[in-house]
Each structure stands twice: as structure tokens, then as C-alpha cells.
Amino acid sequence: MTRFFEPKLPHPLQSWANARAKTLGHAFSSLLFRADGAPRALIAALLFDRYRRPRGGLGPLVFKKPGVPRRAFALWMAGADAGLASIVDAIDWPAPEGGPCEAMLIVDHWSEPARHLLAGLSGHRRAGALVLEGTAPAPAGSLASLAARLPRDVLLAALARxxxxxxxxxxxxxxxxxPMIAEALDLAGVAVVIASASDEASLVDSAGTHAAERLRRESELILSAERRRFIPDETAVTADDVTEMVQDWRRRRRRGEPISREKLRRPYAGFHPLIYAEHHADACINGRRHPLAHWIETGMPRGPWAQPVILPSARPVPSTLKVALHGHFHYVDLLPEMLERLSRNATRPDLFLTTDTQAKADALRAEVIKYPAPVAVVVGPQKGRDIGPFFTGLREPLLNGGYDVIVHVHGKKSLAARRDIGGAWRDFLLENLIGSAHPMLDTLLARFAQDPALGLVYPDDPHLIGWARNGRIVGELRVAMGLTEPMDGFVDFPVGNMFAARPAALRPVLDLDLSWNDYPAEPIPDDGTLMHGLERLLPMAVRHAGFSTAVTRVPGTDWD
Structure with missing residues (x-):
């Protein structure tokens, strides 16, 4: 009987009902939407105007919250601004003498305070003005003439672009x-100052210059960082990419979107932007500063949001440590790939290979017959995926084998709905942990030899994956291992569960003395099991044992 929470698989009848509901939902959706995600003509005509904006009073049917369309409309509405191109071009943009406009005054209608402010701004910058409302007839191409025939939100979107x-x-x-104009401009990444009739031009100019400098400074800070740590590929990161990343963060915070729902990718190796934002809410959430820019600006302080990064070394160097490598192979055809990667390193660790049948074990032995170091092939139950064979099947070698470092990998395939994801994910993990183009195993072992306090190294996955549906099992495991480190809303861990560790750093997990009965029988749910909980808590357990963690990063690698 397992000691830990074991989530139940859905009842077959429930699975059938869910599948039927999904099928019916797809059928109903196909009646309302085309294959490209666009609503069919009747639905589009009923709900939207010609600019793909909801008709008056129909916003709640289209938006789940302000600025965030419902999933059914999101893809189609994402292209709405493409239809604004002709309006954007039609705006009669001011062109002051001496060069492009540096400060733009936008007002509802002309007034004496507006004229006075424009004159004052012109003494500091090349300034121009746009007026939304004017006396008829308004000149063609003026903002007032466009405002007379366009919905206000369409006009503001075009103006912002x-x-x-x-x-x-x-x-x-x-x-x-x-305020409405300012929001549209701000969402487009334009620095904005809201002025009153009594404001002095010098103060307004100072505020505008500061706002523009702040936006520019964020992008420059990020671009000044170590380029090899940019993800996915340092050679592909441009100033435009960084500017868009900064502006997208600002847009989401402006709309009040909670960071708990962010689907971000890691922008920079070793850095978790959501953990950092959670710890620096005043700057990154309330102040809308991009976490990476703020972290760099404050000197890259250490904390749960940052991991040391191990980059590739120039050449293979054999390790002086006693090293073992555990590979769990449910799919034995993947062993040759791992052996080929090992051959690119100078270190030849002892091998512990595990699988679930004698026939597979024989196939594994045949593959490693010429391997120049000790090999043990162990057959165990088909339970615990790769974690059971490691922490239970190899508990004795981990505790008493005299190894300085043990590397844990597995032959990962995904035979679920997305059949191609397993190969790409496995390639990424093995490239960053063992290597091929670079001798990453030698490199990370050299770091272990250099730093006795280092207890765990794992690939720095570009995807930010949280606690998910693992709250209950994580809570039980924290109590069982005596973990006291506070839990953030987000977690950084070896996604895919491949890593290198000192056995002493794994002591909190090994002291659980997990038996085969503690692991759920196959098939298992996608989340919430003992294996999912241990995977997420591994870095915390290592720190509890008194060791530190680090990540590896091979530039240019990515998956999915």
C-alpha cells in the first residue's frame, strides 16, 4: 500500500462522456468557425464590425475579460489590426521643420492651454499636434476627419500603430x-504623459523624456547581457525581439493579467522571470518593468530566481571523479544514441542500465558489450517510470557505491497525442547533459570537481512549467522529507527528470526509502503522482541537504 497520495484515473464512463462531449463540441464549433479559426460569415456579421471589433453591447460574448478575447475568437482577432493599414497610412502626420517629430501633442480639441503647451514643447523638441475633434469640414487625412467616420477604438488603435x-x-x-488615448499608445509601446491645462512645458518634457528613456533603457539592458545565454539562439535575438518582449510584458500588466497565468518561455539561461517578478512585485508587476531588465539593472542578485549556468567547454577532459551513469530504457532502441553521445566525452562512467523485461535486458547487454567500463543491467518492475528504477532500484549503489556523482537519464519517448514531442525533448535534454556537439558531461563534471558544494546540475529548459496539479503530493513529500524552504508560486526544476547529482545531495529523497509499492501502477495520470512531485521538489531537497544547484545551457538548443 503506497504511503503517498495517488490520483485516480478517470472512470471509463467519465472518459467516454468527456470524449463524446469533446467530439460534439468540435462538431458544433465547425458550424460556427472555419478551419482557420475565423468565425463564419453570419457569426462575424452578427458579432463584429468590419474592423473585427465587437458590436455595441456584445463585448461580453467576445471577451472573457477586458482586452482578452475568448479562446474561440482569439486567433481571428489577433489579426484585426492588419486591417488598419490603410487608416494608419491615411493619418496626416505632422512633420516639423528640422526632422521627424520628437514630441507629439494629442488633444480632443484645440484650446488655449493646448496651444500654449505645444508652443512650450516646441522650445524643447521638434513638436507636432494631432486633434481628434475639429470644426467641419475637417481637412482630409486629419485625425478629426477620420474620427468623424470611424469607431473610436479603431481610430485609437490606428493612431497608436x-x-x-x-x-x-x-x-x-x-x-x-x-486616459483612453494614453492607454492605446501605452499598449503600443509609446511613452506617454497625461498633461493638464496648468502643466508647464518644461515639466511635461522632463516627464516624457524620462518615460521614453525608461523604455529604451529596458531593451538596452537586456541586449547588454551575455549573448550565449539568450534563448533560443543568441545569434537570432534582435533589438526588435527584445523590444517586443518588453512591450508585451507591459501590455499584459497594463491589462491586469495575473502572472500566475503567464505562458512565458525562459528568455535567458538560468533566470526564471516569474519567480523574480513575484519577489519584486512593486517594480515588475505594479511598475511593469520587465523582470530580466530589472534583474540586470540591479546587478543580477542571487535568489531563487537565478541559477549558475554551465556553458560548453572547448574540448573533452576526463574527470578525476568517480562517476556512474544510470540510464532507464523502456525503449531499448534508444541506448545507441546515448552511447554515441558518451563517446564525444573523455569520461567513461560506470553504467547502470535498467529496464522492465529480461528480453530488453539482453538487448541492452548486447549493445554495451564493448563499453570500456563496468556495466550492470538490472531488471525491475514496470512502476515508477524512470524515478523508481533510480531511487528504489539503485538505492544501494547510490548510498554505498562510493560515487562522487551519478548522472540520471532515460530513453524518453512520448506516444500520446503529440507523438513527435518525445524525440525533440530527449535530444534537448541529452545534448545539454551529455552532449554531442560539445562534451557537456566532461564540462559539468569539471564544475562538480571545482565546487564541492555543488549538488545538482540539470538542463535549463526554455519552458516555464509550474506546480500544476501536484499540490497534494508535493505537500505530503515536503513533510516526509522535512523540507522547510518556502514555496513560491512558481518552481524551477529539472523538467523531463534528467540530471547529475552527488549522492549525498539526494539524501532527503533516499531517506524516504521508497519501495516499489509506493509507486502507482501503470497507466498513470498526466500529473499529481509521486514521480511528478519528486521531480519538482528535487532542487529543494538538494538545498535542504546543504548543497547548491546549477543548470547547463548549450547555445542554440531548444525543443517544441
């Missing part, structure tokens, strides 16, 4: 519609 394209220094808005 044009302001961003013109790369003005900053915009100043006045009047009753100022």
Missing part, C-alpha cells in the same frame, strides 16, 4: 479622452 511606427520620443495627451 502610427505613433509606434514613427518612433516619436514621447506623446502628450490632454482632454477628457486623455
Amino acid at each position: 502610427r505613433a509606434a511606427r514613427e518612433q516619436i520620443g514621447y506623446a502628450v495627451v490632454m482632454g477628457r479622452q486623455g
Whole structure:
């Protein structure tokens, strides 16, 4: 009888009902939407205007919250601004003498305070003005003429796109519609100042310059960082990519989207932006600073959001440590790939190979007959995936084998709905842990030899995967292992469960003395099991044992 929580698989009847509901949902969806995700003509005509904006009063049917379309409409609405191109081009953009406009004043209508502010701004910058409402007839191409025939949100979206394209220094808005205009410009990445009738031009200019400098500074800070640590590929990261990343973070925070729902990818090796944002909420959430820029600006402080990064070394060097490598192979055809990767390193660790049948064990032995170091092939139950064979099947060698470091890998395949994901994921993990183009095993072992406090090294996955549905099992395991480290809302861990560790650093897990009965029988749920909980808690357990953690990063590698 297992000692830990074991989630139940859905009842067959429930699975059948869910599958039927999904089928019916797809059938109903196909009646309302085309294959490309666009609503069919009747639905589009009923819900949207010609600019793909919801018709008056129908917003709740289209948006689940302000600025966030429902999933059914999200893809189609994402291309809505593409239809604004002709409007963007039609705006009669001011062109002051001496060069492009540096400060843009946008007002509801002309007034004496607006004229006074524009004159003052012109003394500091090349300034221009746009007026949303004017006396008829308004000149063709003026903002007022466009406002007379366009929905206000369409006009503001076009104005924001044009302001961003013109790369003005900053915009100043006045009047009753100022907050609405400011929001549209801010979402487009334009620095904005909301001014009142009594504001002095010098103060407005100072505020606008500061806002523009802040946006520019964020991108420059990120681009100044160590390029080999950019993900996915340092050679592909451009200034435009970084600017868009910064602006996207600002847009999401402006809309009030909680970071708990972020689907970000890791932008920089060793850095978890969501853990950092959680610990620096005033700057990164309330102040909308991008976490990576703020972290660099503050000197890259250490904390649960940052891991030391091990980059590739120049050449293979055999390790002086006593090293073992455990490979669990449910799919024995994947062993040759691992052996080929090992051959690119100078170190030849002892091998412990595990599988679940004698026939597979014989096939594994045949593959390693010429391997120049001790090999043990062990047959065990088909339980615990790769974790059971490691922490239970090899508990004795881990505790008493005299090894300085043990590497844990497995022959990963995914035979679920996305059949191709396993190969790409396995290639990424093995490339960063053992290597091929680079001798990563030699490299990380050299770090272990250099730093006696280092207890765990694992590949730095570009995907940020959280606790998911593992709250209950994680809680039980924390109590069982005596872990006291506070839990953040997010977690950084060896996604895919391949790593290298000192046996002493694994002591909190080994002291659980897990038996085969503690692991759930196959088939298992996608989340919530003992294996999923241990995977996420491994770094915390290593720190509890008094050791540190680090990650590896081979530039240019990625998956999915």
C-alpha cells in the first residue's frame, strides 16, 4: 500500500462522456468557425464590425475579460489590426521643420492651454499636434476627419500603430479622452504623459523624456547581457525581439493579467522571470518593468530566481571523479544514441542500465558489450517510470557505491497525442547533459570537481512549467522529507527528470526509502503522482541537504 497520495484515473464512463462531449463540441464549433479559426460569415456579421471589433453591447460574448478575447475568437482577432493599414497610412502626420517629430501633442480639441503647451514643447523638441475633434469640414487625412467616420477604438488603435511606427520620443495627451488615448499608445509601446491645462512645458518634457528613456533603457539592458545565454539562439535575438518582449510584458500588466497565468518561455539561461517578478512585485508587476531588465539593472542578485549556468567547454577532459551513469530504457532502441553521445566525452562512467523485461535486458547487454567500463543491467518492475528504477532500484549503489556523482537519464519517448514531442525533448535534454556537439558531461563534471558544494546540475529548459496539479503530493513529500524552504508560486526544476547529482545531495529523497509499492501502477495520470512531485521538489531537497544547484545551457538548443 503506497504511503503517498495517488490520483485516480478517470472512470471509463467519465472518459467516454468527456470524449463524446469533446467530439460534439468540435462538431458544433465547425458550424460556427472555419478551419482557420475565423468565425463564419453570419457569426462575424452578427458579432463584429468590419474592423473585427465587437458590436455595441456584445463585448461580453467576445471577451472573457477586458482586452482578452475568448479562446474561440482569439486567433481571428489577433489579426484585426492588419486591417488598419490603410487608416494608419491615411493619418496626416505632422512633420516639423528640422526632422521627424520628437514630441507629439494629442488633444480632443484645440484650446488655449493646448496651444500654449505645444508652443512650450516646441522650445524643447521638434513638436507636432494631432486633434481628434475639429470644426467641419475637417481637412482630409486629419485625425478629426477620420474620427468623424470611424469607431473610436479603431481610430485609437490606428493612431497608436502610427505613433509606434514613427518612433516619436514621447506623446502628450490632454482632454477628457486623455486616459483612453494614453492607454492605446501605452499598449503600443509609446511613452506617454497625461498633461493638464496648468502643466508647464518644461515639466511635461522632463516627464516624457524620462518615460521614453525608461523604455529604451529596458531593451538596452537586456541586449547588454551575455549573448550565449539568450534563448533560443543568441545569434537570432534582435533589438526588435527584445523590444517586443518588453512591450508585451507591459501590455499584459497594463491589462491586469495575473502572472500566475503567464505562458512565458525562459528568455535567458538560468533566470526564471516569474519567480523574480513575484519577489519584486512593486517594480515588475505594479511598475511593469520587465523582470530580466530589472534583474540586470540591479546587478543580477542571487535568489531563487537565478541559477549558475554551465556553458560548453572547448574540448573533452576526463574527470578525476568517480562517476556512474544510470540510464532507464523502456525503449531499448534508444541506448545507441546515448552511447554515441558518451563517446564525444573523455569520461567513461560506470553504467547502470535498467529496464522492465529480461528480453530488453539482453538487448541492452548486447549493445554495451564493448563499453570500456563496468556495466550492470538490472531488471525491475514496470512502476515508477524512470524515478523508481533510480531511487528504489539503485538505492544501494547510490548510498554505498562510493560515487562522487551519478548522472540520471532515460530513453524518453512520448506516444500520446503529440507523438513527435518525445524525440525533440530527449535530444534537448541529452545534448545539454551529455552532449554531442560539445562534451557537456566532461564540462559539468569539471564544475562538480571545482565546487564541492555543488549538488545538482540539470538542463535549463526554455519552458516555464509550474506546480500544476501536484499540490497534494508535493505537500505530503515536503513533510516526509522535512523540507522547510518556502514555496513560491512558481518552481524551477529539472523538467523531463534528467540530471547529475552527488549522492549525498539526494539524501532527503533516499531517506524516504521508497519501495516499489509506493509507486502507482501503470497507466498513470498526466500529473499529481509521486514521480511528478519528486521531480519538482528535487532542487529543494538538494538545498535542504546543504548543497547548491546549477543548470547547463548549450547555445542554440531548444525543443517544441
